[in-house]
Amino acid sequence: MRKIITDPLVLIIAVFAFYPALPYIGNFISLGSELLLWFIFTMSFNLCLGQTGLSSFGHGAFYGLGSYGAAITFLRLSGPGSFLVPILAGVLVGAASAALLGWFIKDKRGVYFAMMTVAFTQVCFGICWRWDEVTGGEAGLSGVSRSTFLGVNVSNPTTYYYVCFVVFIVCAFVIRAITRSCFGLSLQSVRQNYVRSQYLGYNVNLYKFGVYTISGAFAGMAGAMYCLLTQSAFADILDWSKSGDVVMATLLGGGTVSFYGPIVGSLIFIICKNLLSSLWDHWLFIYGMSFVIILCLFPTGLMGVMQKRKKKKA
Amino acid sequence: MPLFSVKNLTKRFGALTATNNITLDVGREGIMAIIGPNGAGKTTFFNLLTGFIKPDDGKIFYKGTDVTGQKPYRIIRHGISRSFQVVSIFEEMTVLDNVRVGVQRNLGLMNKLFLPYHKDRKTTDEAMAVLEHVGLGHMADLPADSIPHGDRKILDLCMALTSKPETLLLDEPMAGLSKAERIRITSVIKNLSLDHKIILVEHDMDLVFSVADVILVLHHGTVLAYDEPDKVSANEEVQSAYLGREVADA
């Protein structure tokens, strides 16, 4: 029991269960949904960075393609009234595109790996921005709608918030279980010392490919649900800066040392984005500066600071 | 049949030939030591045997099977394992988890997506057994980067044992150790030699001459001598290239 109460994930879930009732911020219900989806997205990213050491700095590709996958499926195949099908399509597109890219770059490391993922995102952006017939080009895709799912009216923003909430809970526990599993330890070994890992019998490249595909599936799911949230898909989300945001949020939160890093980081990032940007157009300047300063002082991010304090107390 | 059979093995790094047309058979008996001055190509030879680097020319057979160009993760399935000259462990894990990585792989659990790794009894028991066998049991829960150098060296060796190899390649197991630690490792190696075929690179001549049944002397990537210890120490070429200098240093 005590273990459950002190579980940080349970705390996060408890807070978000009451999000719509929170003062002020609770009025921005779609901000809450966006937050939850960002948590899923950054957790999927951190499965690559924090767990396996893959600098997937173009991770927005899978989120974006998941979003387009859902929109196109909705508009061309499943039609109004569908809900689960476009989401599953997003998962599939995310996983498939990550698998495709992963297969070609599984033997790359460090900066080379990073640059290939960024380039891939750029290519995806280019395609979505130009291919008018399928992706709607610059105008994007709109006309996606939510109606009912399992008898529940998900068109209501609050109801949809709780759909995101449930999906987040499931994803968080699944991803956390993966990080603590035997497979997770295998991934850890790849990150910490891939040479030794090979000599213990691990086909390192295959693990990189595997985790990349899994990560792409979660990112694609988050993207698909984002598409249903905004009821549209735009090429903006494939912009490289979006991928950069994920990296910044994860590092700021301390993803390299903690499973909770991406959640903490996204929380700060999304709130800053929404609050600061309404105060001042150049909010990114402040955010970027604080990011640099914080990471210079605390390279392992906020969770790193917390862990160090805990250790000192012990 | 020889254990390793190497034919015309050659590896170049730019203009430097680190392994120069080596042809030799490694027998099955006892401990083999590889010696040679710094840069002689000893580690490169290990890297070639275990598939970490590909030879520019030549072939490697292990017990009659052509293993040339196979990656390390495949090589170890033949029953070959190695330790490292520069300690190569998972620095951010505990000592126990370092060994667990190898043990879970050997038990075929490494792809279990939802089995918490620290909860698997079999892995834990086996990893603890490996650690206790070499006297590291009491350090199991310490972070690997916090233990003394000698113990890190032993941990490195320990990890090589998790695949239950038949042949062990040890790259300078004594590097940087104190006198007491050297004695400890010597006994560990002697113990291992009872049920493993050991090939050992070492600069510590006391160890080499006390444990080796056969010695290979490398110099500038070529074989200078390959013989029993007393014949090697009597070899004039070896003396001038290597041992002579050691003696002069002493």
Ligand SMILES: Nc1ncnc2c1ncn2[C@@H]1O[C@H](COP(=O)(O)OP(=O)(O)OP(=O)(O)O)[C@@H](O)[C@H]1O
């Ligand atoms: N990856 C590499 N790239 C370039 N040169 C290399 C590489 N690996 C080894 N060398 C060179 O090949 C030569 C042989 O190196 P090697 O590490 O095999 O020597 P060694 O006999 O193990 O020496 P030591 O006793 O110092 O460990 C050295 O001159 C080294 O600089």
Ligand SMILES: [Mg+2]
């Ligand atoms: Mg060497």
